[in-house]
Structure formats: structure tokens, C-alpha cells
Amino acid sequence: METISIGLLGLGTVGSGVVKVIKSHQDKLIHQVGCPVEVKKVLVKDIQKVRDVDIDSTILTTNPNEVVANSEIDIVIEVMGGVEETKNxxxxxxxxxxxxxxxxxxxxxxxxxxxxxxxxxNRCDLFYEASVAGGVPILRSLVDGLASDRITKMMGIVNGTTNYILTKMSKHGSAYEDVLLEAQKLGYAEADPTSDVEGLDAARKMAILSTLGFSMNVDLDDVKVSGISSVSEEDLQYSKQLGYTMKLIGIAHRHGEKVEVSVQPTLLPNAHPLASVNDEYNAVYVYGEAVGETMFYGPGAGSLPTATAVVSDLVGVMKNMRLGVNGQSAVLPQFPKQLKKDDEIYSKFFLRLHVVDEVGVLAKITSIFSEWGVSFEKIMQNPLKEDNLSEIALVTHRASLKDYQDILVNIRDLQAVEAVKSSYRVEGGMGA
Amino acid sequence: METISIGLLGLGTVGSGVVKVIKSHQDKLIHQVGCPVEVKKVLVKDIQKVRDVDIDSTILTTNPNEVVANSEIDIVIEVMGGVEETKNxxxxxxxxxxxxxxxxxxxxxxxxxxxxxxxxxNRCDLFYEASVAGGVPILRSLVDGLASDRITKMMGIVNGTTNYILTKMSKHGSAYEDVLLEAQKLGYAEADPTSDVEGLDAARKMAILSTLGFSMNVDLDDVKVSGISSVSEEDLQYSKQLGYTMKLIGIAHRHGEKVEVSVQPTLLPNAHPLASVNDEYNAVYVYGEAVGETMFYGPGAGSLPTATAVVSDLVGVMKNMRLGVNGQSAVLPQFPKQLKKDDEIYSKFFLRLHVVDEVGVLAKITSIFSEWGVSFEKIMQNPLKEDNLSEIALVTHRASLKDYQDILVNIRDLQAVEAVKSSYRVEGGMGA
Incomplete structure (x- = not known):
């Protein structure tokens, strides 16, 4: 068999990693595929730029057509980022x-x-394992490994930056702003961290996971998002005291034919497998009707981990080329998209309030919950240093999101309630 | 496309699960494969036996040829167990x-x-995902998901029975025998638990994982095995005090071209991802040169989890049938088998001794370690209730297994050493 030729779009962190992995593991690739692999052309912005990778500068180009319209190239690897231009x-x-x-x-x-x-x-393969949870082969696991099962729930820690920040805040009792600064210095957070800390990056990954796991076209717009920028030390303190760990969790839940996909700071019981996923690591917890609980853990980003996923996809394409079966393995979505409404989404909730420290306040609050038929799993009250204020932290039993929102409106209306400080979902009970 | 016909060898726990998963997820299977799947014949020992699965008794047979030589059958699923006869x-x-x-x-x-x-x-597929870690798609992940990487270490909790026993012993401070009895009552351990508790079952799985992960033919005989039947409450107590968790760990380690594969009770730092894998759950931790640390977690056994893996393999076979590429995906081992000798295997070690409580004993012991150039990470000494005896528990820094064994011989020879109570490997440092 002849050499297979690769065109690379982009030579940044991941692109350099791809070049390195192809070079350093060439023997293994040849053994699996039966022929050598060669990087033929690489699209870059600046040919002169000094790079952390050993590459022949004559194969660099600033003209995309030398890659995507190059008749010598069999496979295009896209690691340049961007959306509109890249799509074209x-x-x-x-x-x-x-x-x-x-x-x-x-x-x-x-x-x-x-x-x-x-x-x-076009009878072509399009693989994208590296787009979710870097080095963790989660997409293949959903499509092939759990091919026979019906997946009903996925929960993912799919953003390393926010997991790093929450881990440090939780371990050292530090403030969000301080840890973010530290993360930026260490290269775990970008100069503009918005997409990470506001949950958008995680939302994109949850859209991809849901589309595959539930076999329906879930778009980014279908994902409800809230990030971690307003999570306080106090929230993490109470989480701990109540036996929970806070993580930015992407939740994708199917019930019957309807799904909910969201990303938000969430309290998990300490014993939940996701609760001990720390620092910049990623993990996706998958619940299938037959298989029960599984979890896939590993590095969510980084040059070589992500490159591993890219080159493993490349091996998949090359194996298909050898067998002459490219473009035939994709399974299109089986079901029409049906999103749950707020009264169909059930969860436990954590709520932290500042209230006036006077007789009967707790009774008023709890009676509002009772009106909606929602009871408590845990409740704590502590005096605050400020005059005549008390802090209440509570975890409810399961309630619909709609009911919970109605309860919040009524609680905010109480004169004795000085402020609703924070409110989070609580997940991770049995088989959920 | 016509119906694909399955022949089943065995209708026990897993076989019944396979029938159930095929029936309950028929829609998903048809969507993926493009045609229905039907169980055509099932080999059983006793046709009359009452079963926990809804199956037409006319397709049951006691004659294996009605399955393996049946011209109407496309795919044989083997879930009967056994070795020699089954191989035939x-x-x-x-x-x-x-x-x-x-x-x-x-x-x-x-x-x-x-x-x-x-x-x-014969240009046939032979898939066996369910043979290791039940519902966890670990074999596919090694072969496809990490196809481009060079795997250097795998550590597995691949036996649910022993993990259940060690978890309970550790949590409740119970004795091995008591927990084993309880596990047998609950169905987590068999009447004859030897294969599980002595590590043989785990060793089989490690042979399979090493063969795939290291691309060399590792046999069961190459795996050094010791089980958990002599693990005591005291050992677990000291593990905890020293900041470790004890697990029955299958270790497969490659260094250069040589490998070590073994199964033994092992101390892991509490923060290691495997340390929080509890109860009957399995997990395989994989370290790859490029990807770094990954872990795959899930149920290691059970009717439906194992059936999920079997039927997912079945989907793989059927997809290959549709594309006409069966029997072409297996990658044969790339490297000749080379096993490490004891002086090439490095680890930390835990040692627990009973010594006579007199001046200079600890000095004698530590000087033996010094002679071999081995130093300590942690060391504790406690008086024993028995007359004039002290207990020493220590964790060494890294040493070769050969040196450590020589040290042990010399320590046993010391007159002041009443008994070497236990000795375990300590694993799970950085990138290892």
C-alpha cells in the first residue's frame, strides 16, 4: 500500500501534538494500517513563526486551497478552531x-x-472524537461500546478550566477571582475566560454528547447554561458541610421520548464517581438502562491528549480506507428532538438565603415549600455577623423545576427574606 | 435486508440478559444495522428448567451442533462458560x-x-468485549480509542467480588471471613470463591488486557498472582493510617520492550482515581505516553451489564456484515513477548513486622534496608498488647522486587523479628 497523505489545518497546540504523535508512533500506525502516514501540507497563519515542533517549513502554506483542494491529500485534519470560515x-x-x-x-x-x-x-468519513473530553474516547464508547443499550442519562465534567477553579476554591477556601487569576497564570484559563467560566464550552460538548447518546439532533441553543462566575466560598463551604461536592455539571437526561440538556454548577454527593474528578480532569458519567453506571475519565485538553484522540480517529479513517468502507459508519439520529419543559424537569435543589433573625421566619419559608408539596432533605441555619440576620442553607427533595421556580418567587416576596444568595441543582441519587 | 440469525450457547445469567437486551432494544438495533435480529437456537443443559426469561421453548436444544453447525445461523454467541469443550x-x-x-x-x-x-x-469476526470488566467498553477503548498512543501502564480493579470484600472490610473493619460469608449470601461471591479471592479471575483479565494494550501475546501463565485471602483487618487499618487504600490490583507495566503483568493486593494513595472505586464496581486505569491518565469505570459483572457488552459486540459484527468486511479488523500482536525479571520490576513496598520491643531493633532493620540502598517514605511503630512485642509498619521508596525480596530474607533472619506479618506493593505515584 502507498503512503497516506494528511493535510493539516492549523499548527497550534493540538496541531503540533498531532505532528508529534504521528512521528513518534509511526511504527504502531504502520502496524495497524499497513502503510506509512505522512503530513503533506499544513495551513498556518504565519510561516515564519518559531514553533515547538520539528517540521519541514516547505510544507507550510497560508493558502487553505493547498490543503482542502490538494489532489495528493487523502485526509484533512482540522485543528485551527473557528466556526464559519472553518466550516467552509x-x-x-x-x-x-x-x-x-x-x-x-x-x-x-x-x-x-x-x-x-x-x-x-460524499461517502467520506467525518470523525470528531477530540471535540469532547480530549483524550477520553467517550464518543466511540457511546456509539460502539454501548451500541446495544438505551442511554437515559449523561452527566459530564467536560470543561477543565472550571473544574480546576472549583477544585482549588473548594480545597483551599479561595475566592473565585483569585483562583481564576492563578489559573490564567498557569495556562489553565484563557485571557478571556468567558466561554469556559460561563459554561458555553461545556454546553457545546453536551450538545454533541446528547446528539450521539440520545440519537437526536440537539443544538447548542437547546442547552440551558449557567456558569461558575458567581459561585462563592460560602456556597462551597455549605456544600461540604451538607456532604456534597460542587462541580460544573453538564446534564443530559432522557425520560420517555423527551430530553433535558443543561449546564450548571451542581452539588453531587461526595460518594458519586464524578465528585472525586479533580483539577483539570474531565469525566463523563453515563447511565444506560441495561449497563447501569459507567464513567469515562481522563485529560480534557492539552496538546498530546487531544492529539491522541485526533490520531486515533485518523487510524479509524485509514482502516476504513483499507477496507473501502469510508462514509458508511455514521448512524444518523433516530428520533425527532423533543425537549422537556420546566414542569417535566425534576431535581433536588440547594438554596441559600439571608433572612431577618426573628421568630417565625423559618416557618414562613417552609410553609411555602409545603404549599407546593416539596419537602426537605437537609436544612441548616446559622447566625450571621451582620446585625439581626441569619443564613439558611437547605436541600430539597425532588421537585419540578417549575414548582421550584414558583417557590423562589414567593420566597423572594417574603419581607423577612433579605436575599436569595444562591441556588443550585443537586444531582446524583440512585441510578440518576 | 433479511433477518440476522443468532445462535446462543448457554442461557444462564448472561445468556438470559442477552435475550432480554436483544428484545427490549430491538428498535435501536434495527436502526443501527438496518435489519432485525432473531435468536434462532439456544444450547442449554436442561430444556425443562424454569427460567427468568421469556423464550420459546421450541428453540432450545441440548445438541451443540444445532447451533454451531446450523446453516441458518449467522452469528454464535457463547455465554456457557467452560474452556476445553467450549473451545471446540x-x-x-x-x-x-x-x-x-x-x-x-x-x-x-x-x-x-x-x-x-x-x-x-475463516474471515470471521471474533469479539470478546464482555470478557473483561463486563459493561465497561475497555477493549474497544484500547484498540480504537487509544489506537494512536503507546500504552505503558494499565492498572485494573477487574474482579468485583474481591473489590466488594475489601471495600466492606475497609469501611466496617470486618474480618475477611465474615465479609466473604456475607458476599456469598448476597450473591457477590460464589460457593467456591477460590478463583475470585485468589486472584485467578483477575489474572485472566489482565492477560487479555496486556495482550491488547501491549500488542504481545501474554498468557495466563505469565501473570504472577496473589489473592486477598490473607489480608487482615490490621493491614487495612495501617493502610488507612498511612494515607492509602488497599485494592486487588492487576498491574501491567511496560518499560522499553519488556513487560510485567501481575495481580496482588496493592496500596494506592487515597487520591488515586482507582482508590475510590468501591463495592462490586470495576475500573481500568490506563496510562499512555501521549494521552496520560485515563480511567474506565463501570459494573464488572451482572446479567444486563455483561449482556450489553455482548450485544454491542453483536452490533459490531452485524455492521461488518452489512459492509462485507468481517474478519478484517483484528490486529495481530506486533511485538514478541518479553517478560521483566525481578530485578527489572520496581515498586514501593509496604511491610508489617512484629518485633521484640528492645533497644536497637529498628536500627538493625533500617540498616538492612540501607545496605541495599532502599530508603523509607513512611514508618510507624506501635506497642502490641502481647508481652514485649512491637508492631512496625513501613512504606519504602522505590526498589527493585529482587532487592526487596533479598531484604526480606535478611529481615526474617534477625533474631529480634518475631514475624513478617504482611507485605504488599504500593503503586500509583505520578504517571505510574
Whole structure:
């Protein structure tokens, strides 16, 4: 067999990793595929730039057509990021019958369905394992490993930056702003951390996971998002005291034919497998009707972990080339998308309030919960240093999101309630 | 496309699960494969037996040839257990061009290479995901998900019975015998628990994992095994005090071209991802050169989890049938087997001694370690209730197994050493 030629779009952190993994593991690749793999052309912004990777500068180009329209190239690997322009490059590559491997979650969360359709109609492979949880082969596990099961719930720690920040805040009692600064210094958070800390990055990954796991087209717009920028030390303190660990959790839950997909700071029981996933690590917890609880854990980002996923996808494409079966393995969504309404979403909730420290306040609050038929799992009250104020932290039993929101409106209306300080979901009971 | 016909060898716990999963998830299977799946014949020992599964009794047979030599059957699923006779059934099925899915670790650990060769020469698929860690798709992850990486270490909690026993002993301070009895009552341990508690079951799984992960033929005989039957409450107590958790760990370690594969009770730092895998759950921790640390967690046994893995393999076979590429995906071992000798195996070690409580004993012991150039990470001494005896528990820094064994011989020779009570490996430092 001849050499298989790769075109690379992008030579940043992940792109350099891809070049390194292909070089250092060339023997293993040849053993699996039966022929050598060569990087033929690489699209970069600046050819002169000094790089942390050993690459022949004559194969660098600033012209995308030298990659996506290059008749010598079999497979295009996209690690340049971006959405609109990048989509056009990939559509062009597919029209030119080039298989595509991408690590681009932003792109797949928005244009995944369109790109997969283009791949299918051109009989090309389009693989994107690296787009979710970097080095963790979660997409394959959903599609192949759990092919026979019906997945009903996925919970993911799918953003390393926020997990790093929450872990440090929780361990050292530090403030959000201080840990964010530290994370930026260490390279765990970007200069503009918005997409990470506000949950958008995690939302993109949950859209991709839900689409595969539930076999329906879930878009980024379907994912309800809230981030961690307003999580306080006090919230983490109370979490601990109540026996919970706070994580930014992507929840994808199917009940009957309807699904809920959301991302928010969430309290998990300490014994839950996700609760001990710390620092910048990622993990996806999957609940299947037959298999029960499984979890997939590993590095969520980084040059070589992400490159591993990209090159493993590349191996998949090359194996298909050898067998002549490219573009035939994608399974299109089986079900129409049906999203749950707020009165169909059930959860436990954590609530922290500042109230006036006077007789009967707790009774008023609890009676509002009773009116909606919601009872408590745990409740704590502590005096505050400020004059005549008390802090109440509570965890409810399961209630619908709609009922809980109605309860909150009524609690805010109470004169004795000085402020609703914070409110989070509590997840991770039995089989859920 | 026509119906695909399955022949089942065995209708016990897993076999019943397979029938249930095929029935309950028929829609998903049809969506993925494009045609219905039907169980056509089932080999059982006793046709009359009352079963916990809804099945037409006319398809039951006691004659294996009605399955393995049945021209109407496309795929044989083996869930009957056993080794010699079962191997012959499967060889016959493969010669009759039937694809095979098996959940049989005993068989694959001993005759895996022979069966895979037979499958390959008959252009048939032979899949065995369910043989290791039940519902956890670990074999696919090694072969596909980490296809581009060089795996250097795997550590597995791959036996649910022993993990259940150690978890209960550790949590409740109970004695081994008491917990074993309880586990037998609850169905977590068999009437004859030898294969589980002596580590043989785990050793089989480690042979399978090492063969795939290191791409060399590792046999059951290559795996050094010791079980948990002599683990005492005191050992678990000291583990805790020193900041470790004891687990029965299968270790597969590659260094250069040589490997070590073993199964033994092992102390892991509490923060290691495997340390919080409790009860009957399994997990495989995989370290790859590029990807770093990953872990795959889930139920290690049970009817439906194991059936999920079997039926997911079945989906794989059927997808290959649709594409006409059966028998072409297996990658044969790339490297000749090279096992490490004891002076090439490095680890930390835990040692517990009873010594005579007199001046200079600790100095004698530590000077033996010094002679071999081995230093200590932690050391504790406590008086014993018995007359004039003291208990010493220590954890060494890294040393070769050979040196450590020599040290032990010399320590046993000391007159002041009343008894070497226990000795375990300590694993799980950085990237290892």
C-alpha cells in the first residue's frame, strides 16, 4: 500500500501534538494500517513563526486551497478552531472527497448535522472524537461500546478550566477571582475566560454528547447554561458541610421520548464517581438502562491528549480506507428532538438565603415549600455577623423545576427574606 | 435486508440478559444495522428448567451442533462458560463461517490467540468485549480509542467480588471471613470463591488486557498472582493510617520492550482515581505516553451489564456484515513477548513486622534496608498488647522486587523479628 497523505489545518497546540504523535508512533500506525502516514501540507497563519515542533517549513502554506483542494491529500485534519470560515474549508474538503478529522467542538455543536450530511453524501468519513473530553474516547464508547443499550442519562465534567477553579476554591477556601487569576497564570484559563467560566464550552460538548447518546439532533441553543462566575466560598463551604461536592455539571437526561440538556454548577454527593474528578480532569458519567453506571475519565485538553484522540480517529479513517468502507459508519439520529419543559424537569435543589433573625421566619419559608408539596432533605441555619440576620442553607427533595421556580418567587416576596444568595441543582441519587 | 440469525450457547445469567437486551432494544438495533435480529437456537443443559426469561421453548436444544453447525445461523454467541469443550464448539462454529461473540475470559486468556487465528483464517469476526470488566467498553477503548498512543501502564480493579470484600472490610473493619460469608449470601461471591479471592479471575483479565494494550501475546501463565485471602483487618487499618487504600490490583507495566503483568493486593494513595472505586464496581486505569491518565469505570459483572457488552459486540459484527468486511479488523500482536525479571520490576513496598520491643531493633532493620540502598517514605511503630512485642509498619521508596525480596530474607533472619506479618506493593505515584 502507498503512503497516506494528511493535510493539516492549523499548527497550534493540538496541531503540533498531532505532528508529534504521528512521528513518534509511526511504527504502531504502520502496524495497524499497513502503510506509512505522512503530513503533506499544513495551513498556518504565519510561516515564519518559531514553533515547538520539528517540521519541514516547505510544507507550510497560508493558502487553505493547498490543503482542502490538494489532489495528493487523502485526509484533512482540522485543528485551527473557528466556526464559519472553518466550516467552509471542511465542506470544500468533503466535496473534494477528502475524509475529515476535527477537534472542533464549537463547529460540531453548531454545524455538526450539516457537516455529517455532507460527509455522508460524499461517502467520506467525518470523525470528531477530540471535540469532547480530549483524550477520553467517550464518543466511540457511546456509539460502539454501548451500541446495544438505551442511554437515559449523561452527566459530564467536560470543561477543565472550571473544574480546576472549583477544585482549588473548594480545597483551599479561595475566592473565585483569585483562583481564576492563578489559573490564567498557569495556562489553565484563557485571557478571556468567558466561554469556559460561563459554561458555553461545556454546553457545546453536551450538545454533541446528547446528539450521539440520545440519537437526536440537539443544538447548542437547546442547552440551558449557567456558569461558575458567581459561585462563592460560602456556597462551597455549605456544600461540604451538607456532604456534597460542587462541580460544573453538564446534564443530559432522557425520560420517555423527551430530553433535558443543561449546564450548571451542581452539588453531587461526595460518594458519586464524578465528585472525586479533580483539577483539570474531565469525566463523563453515563447511565444506560441495561449497563447501569459507567464513567469515562481522563485529560480534557492539552496538546498530546487531544492529539491522541485526533490520531486515533485518523487510524479509524485509514482502516476504513483499507477496507473501502469510508462514509458508511455514521448512524444518523433516530428520533425527532423533543425537549422537556420546566414542569417535566425534576431535581433536588440547594438554596441559600439571608433572612431577618426573628421568630417565625423559618416557618414562613417552609410553609411555602409545603404549599407546593416539596419537602426537605437537609436544612441548616446559622447566625450571621451582620446585625439581626441569619443564613439558611437547605436541600430539597425532588421537585419540578417549575414548582421550584414558583417557590423562589414567593420566597423572594417574603419581607423577612433579605436575599436569595444562591441556588443550585443537586444531582446524583440512585441510578440518576 | 433479511433477518440476522443468532445462535446462543448457554442461557444462564448472561445468556438470559442477552435475550432480554436483544428484545427490549430491538428498535435501536434495527436502526443501527438496518435489519432485525432473531435468536434462532439456544444450547442449554436442561430444556425443562424454569427460567427468568421469556423464550420459546421450541428453540432450545441440548445438541451443540444445532447451533454451531446450523446453516441458518449467522452469528454464535457463547455465554456457557467452560474452556476445553467450549473451545471446540467455537472452533467448529468458525470453521462453519459463523462469527463469534464470547464473554468467556477463562477461554480467551488461555486460547485467545488460537481462536483469533481461526477466526482470521475463516474471515470471521471474533469479539470478546464482555470478557473483561463486563459493561465497561475497555477493549474497544484500547484498540480504537487509544489506537494512536503507546500504552505503558494499565492498572485494573477487574474482579468485583474481591473489590466488594475489601471495600466492606475497609469501611466496617470486618474480618475477611465474615465479609466473604456475607458476599456469598448476597450473591457477590460464589460457593467456591477460590478463583475470585485468589486472584485467578483477575489474572485472566489482565492477560487479555496486556495482550491488547501491549500488542504481545501474554498468557495466563505469565501473570504472577496473589489473592486477598490473607489480608487482615490490621493491614487495612495501617493502610488507612498511612494515607492509602488497599485494592486487588492487576498491574501491567511496560518499560522499553519488556513487560510485567501481575495481580496482588496493592496500596494506592487515597487520591488515586482507582482508590475510590468501591463495592462490586470495576475500573481500568490506563496510562499512555501521549494521552496520560485515563480511567474506565463501570459494573464488572451482572446479567444486563455483561449482556450489553455482548450485544454491542453483536452490533459490531452485524455492521461488518452489512459492509462485507468481517474478519478484517483484528490486529495481530506486533511485538514478541518479553517478560521483566525481578530485578527489572520496581515498586514501593509496604511491610508489617512484629518485633521484640528492645533497644536497637529498628536500627538493625533500617540498616538492612540501607545496605541495599532502599530508603523509607513512611514508618510507624506501635506497642502490641502481647508481652514485649512491637508492631512496625513501613512504606519504602522505590526498589527493585529482587532487592526487596533479598531484604526480606535478611529481615526474617534477625533474631529480634518475631514475624513478617504482611507485605504488599504500593503503586500509583505520578504517571505510574
Amino acid at each position: 474549508h471542511l465542506l470544500q474538503a468533503l466535496e473534494n472527497k477528502k475524509h475529515v478529522v476535527t477537534a472542533n467542538k464549537d463547529l460540531m455543536a453548531v454545524y455538526g448535522a450539516e457537516l455529517l450530511a455532507a460527509a455522508s453524501s | 464448539h467455537l472452533l467448529q462454529a468458525l470453521e462453519n463461517k459463523k462469527h463469534v461473540v464470547t464473554a468467556n475470559k477463562d477461554l480467551m486468556a488461555v486460547y485467545g490467540a488460537e481462536l483469533l487465528a481461526a477466526a482470521s483464517s
